[in-house]
Amino acid sequence: MRERILNTIGFGLLAVCFVVALGRTLWPKPKTESGENVVTIRIAHWQLEGGVREAIDAMARAYEAEHPGVRVVQIPIPERIYTNWLITQLVGGTAPDIIQIGIGISDERLSRFFVPLTGLAEEPNPYNKGTDLEGIPLRDTIFDGMRGGYNEALIEFYGVPLSGTSIRAYYNLDLLKKVTGSEKLPTNFREFIELCKKVEDYSQKTGEILLPIAASRYNGPQLMERLFDSQTQKLVQRENPVGTLEFQPTLTLRRYAEGDWDMRTPELLSGFELMRAVANYMQPGFMQLQRDDATFYFVQGRTLMITSGSWDSTSIRSQAPFRVGIAPIPAPTRDDPEYGEFILGPLSEAGSLAAVSFGLTRGSPHPKVAKDFLLFMASQRINKIWTDVSGWLPSVVGVEPHPSALPFKPIMEGYPSGLNLAPTPDLKRIWATNAHLLFGPEGSAERFAAAMERDFLRASTSDLRRQLTSIELNGKRSDTVLAALAVQAGDHPDDRATALKLDLAIQAAATNDRNLQSTRAALKASEQALNSQP
Amino acid sequence: MPYSRLLSVFAIAWIRQIPAFLLSIVAGASLYAAPAEPTLKAAWEAAEDNQAGLAYRIFRSLQGREGIDERERQFGEAVSVLNVQPRTAENIRQAKDLFLELLKGDDRFAGLSEFFLARLHADYTDPRDLPTAKRFYRSALERGTGDPVVETGAARLVNMTEADHPQPEDAIRALNELEPLASQLKTPQGKRTYHEAMGQGYILAGDLEAGLRHHLIAESFGFTRRQTEAASWVTIAEAARELRKNDIAAEYYRKFLAKYLRDSRSYLIAKKLRELEAANHQP
Numbered sequence: 001m002r003e004r005i006l007n008t009i010g011f012g013l014l015a016v017c018f019v020v021a022l023g024r025t026l027w028p029k030p031k032t033e034s035g036e037n038v039v040t041i042r043i044a045h046w047q048l049e050g051g052v053r054e055a056i057d058a059m060a061r062a063y064e065a066e067h068p069g070v071r072v073v074q075i076p077i078p079e080r081i082y083t084n085w086l087i088t089q090l091v092g093g094t095a096p097d098i099i100q101i102g103i104g105i106s107d108e109r110l111s112r113f114f115v116p117l118t119g120l121a122e123e124p125n126p127y128n129k130g131t132d133l134e135g136i137p138l139r140d141t142i143f144d145g146m147r148g149g150y151n152e153a154l155i156e157f158y159g160v161p162l163s164g165t166s167i168r169a170y171y172n173l174d175l176l177k178k179v180t181g182s183e184k185l186p187t188n189f190r191e192f193i194e195l196c197k198k199v200e201d202y203s204q205k206t207g208e209i210l211l212p213i214a215a216s217r218y219n220g221p222q223l224m225e226r227l228f229d230s231q232t233q234k235l236v237q238r239e240n241p242v243g244t245l246e247f248q249p250t251l252t253l254r255r256y257a258e259g260d261w262d263m264r265t266p267e268l269l270s271g272f273e274l275m276r277a278v279a280n281y282m283q284p285g286f287m288q289l290q291r292d293d294a295t296f297y298f299v300q301g302r303t304l305m306i307t308s309g310s311w312d313s314t315s316i317r318s319q320a321p322f323r324v325g326i327a328p329i330p331a332p333t334r335d336d337p338e339y340g341e342f343i344l345g346p347l348s349e350a351g352s353l354a355a356v357s358f359g360l361t362r363g364s365p366h367p368k369v370a371k372d373f374l375l376f377m378a379s380q381r382i383n384k385i386w387t388d389v390s391g392w393l394p395s396v397v398g399v400e401p402h403p404s405a406l407p408f409k410p411i412m413e414g415y416p417s418g419l420n421l422a423p424t425p426d427l428k429r430i431w432a433t434n435a436h437l438l439f440g441p442e443g444s445a446e447r448f449a450a451a452m453e454r455d456f457l458r459a460s461t462s463d464l465r466r467q468l469t470s471i472e473l474n475g476k477r478s479d480t481v482l483a484a485l486a487v488q489a490g491d492h493p494d495d496r497a498t499a500l501k502l503d504l505a506i507q508a509a510a511t512n513d514r515n516l517q518s519t520r521a522a523l524k525a526s527e528q529a530l531n532s533q534p
Numbered sequence: 535m536p537y538s539r540l541l542s543v544f545a546i547a548w549i550r551q552i553p554a555f556l557l558s559i560v561a562g563a564s565l566y567a568a569p570a571e572p573t574l575k576a577a578w579e580a581a582e583d584n585q586a587g588l589a590y591r592i593f594r595s596l597q598g599r600e601g602i603d604e605r606e607r608q609f610g611e612a613v614s615v616l617n618v619q620p621r622t623a624e625n626i627r628q629a630k631d632l633f634l635e636l637l638k639g640d641d642r643f644a645g646l647s648e649f650f651l652a653r654l655h656a657d658y659t660d661p662r663d664l665p666t667a668k669r670f671y672r673s674a675l676e677r678g679t680g681d682p683v684v685e686t687g688a689a690r691l692v693n694m695t696e697a698d699h700p701q702p703e704d705a706i707r708a709l710n711e712l713e714p715l716a717s718q719l720k721t722p723q724g725k726r727t728y729h730e731a732m733g734q735g736y737i738l739a740g741d742l743e744a745g746l747r748h749h750l751i752a753e754s755f756g757f758t759r760r761q762t763e764a765a766s767w768v769t770i771a772e773a774a775r776e777l778r779k780n781d782i783a784a785e786y787y788r789k790f791l792a793k794y795l796r797d798s799r800s801y802l803i804a805k806k807l808r809e810l811e812a813a814n815h816q817p
Binding site: 244349412472524 | 578579581582583584585586589606609610613614616617621642646650653657658681682683686689690693694696697700723727730731734737757758759760761762765768769772773776795796797798799800801802803
């Protein structure tokens, strides 16, 4: 009897708990904070570098000041766990209203969980009223035409970018003065190599442990790619008969399979030599080190120079107990006696895309407010707050970068890039696996070339297969969209927005089909070459 | 006594699952549910929005409804089931049957179905059936529907033909045989994509003269996609420069610089334009 009563009480308590829990879940939460109705929107990102959280905070507070009923909550997530966190939030239906797009967001997730912003991109940003951007479509107020927020496969804009980026060399000015007696930064490759030698001499003379360049598996390739790029600019122009004047990865891989170039082509060997020459001034085994290790070396004053993106500027400056100088990466010039032969000129950054792109989630409980905050951040006035507080480059046309961001302004007077030897996963892998044959004490350009020659075709074939699958998927996905647009445009011939979207979809599908055929041709050539290998 | 305890433990365990169970039903239903008032318009909007699964469910739910154009519904069902995940052989067969059924009519859905049957044989079946795909592209074009999507089949035929002929001389000969396709095209989009594909094919095969001619026709219809426009203008200028048609080259270099200054090629193109102008002024 006693047990039955206890069981009844237990069941009763459970039932009460269930009803209360259900009520708390289903009933709207009180919107009151200090007695007012407050709409809260959440914005998530992975940019934990110095200045960004403060900048987003400043933009949020500015918005709240102009919109008293709104509260903006920032959710910074470490890059390492961003993908897992994001997927959990999206699938669980608890994603923030605004999310930084990039890491961990596939086309499938983008189309399923994010709101297309193509309509928004074609309309003027109301927050630009009274400026020289008034009445101009949002996409044309961003320096890259908002390409940084465009998804080619889905034929839609999904993100509004806030920043520009570039990669530069950071110098320890105090150390530079101590070593050379001057604070003059090197302006070309020869001056840079001379400087590296002086640092080594100084270190030997004084016994102070100093290295010219801090590098890691993150920073090292940034510098190496730029140097290698310089040696292959003319090769890319020569291997591009279609006359588009830019690097075409698929066609270049096909040309490799057909025997037009190989790892011992003079331009490539020269690029390998150049990378090895510079790697001699970095920490031994730098490809095993993490990004933070290299930064730590530099801010401790143990190296003269480090290469990194504009995104690290505020962090490095705030951590370094010395003055920091910033200059373009010192690649060789055309008049360089050793490495000048294959160079077109300095690398252009005119085509760089805007970054730090934010998208709107479909599950946002306050889509109108979230969209409005996105437009607010992308306005000329507020993008100025972004650059001033973060020290990052702005994305909005006409916004003057904060003085600390000026050295990162893109180099407009330059030439198209050279060959990227590791643009895809397997090619990246063999590059990293064989890097010790180039940078190690027993390494050489020839040893590295031989190893890359051995692995390149297999890796490029595997990457082409992967690329083909992705292009095929894009083509299939666009079929349903094309059909929908064709029917809707047929039903409403006067609807200009649908007609424009259909026109864009047709052009994107045509480009995709062209890529599909060229990838199939490259894959076929690669497979044939692979099969004919001994 | 132990039975009663065991029963209560099970009961409690079950009760604990109830909220999760109810919530999962609510969540699942909200994810799966079609809109309260399913319409063809809502289905097409979902399809346009890359939500093929939702579009397919709406199209299916409209089957047999009064006032619904059954052929349009069938066509919607077919094009959306192609992208329902997971993509199965059964789904592809379902789409194929619907398209074949729609071919029996003589409206816009017949032409579109023929185009998508070509797509289905080109990229959805395993193995791909390219001869059948080409046959469907051709017969869809012969219908003369005036539908821009159907007419992009001409460009796809060009790309497929080019892929069949890796040797430049063969490719040029095969492309020559596709010249008559131009007469079957009525829409600016169809003409533009066809001439663009022909231009690219000829230039890759080394026939700059024919390539330039086709690119100039394609360009005359105008591009709305900026990347396509920029690439087309550079290709025209470069081909014209090679053919010593300096006026055309200079015109397209200038057009590019006026619109695409924020492009990594702009400085190189400005230099090429200066060189061209200097050469023109030489006695």
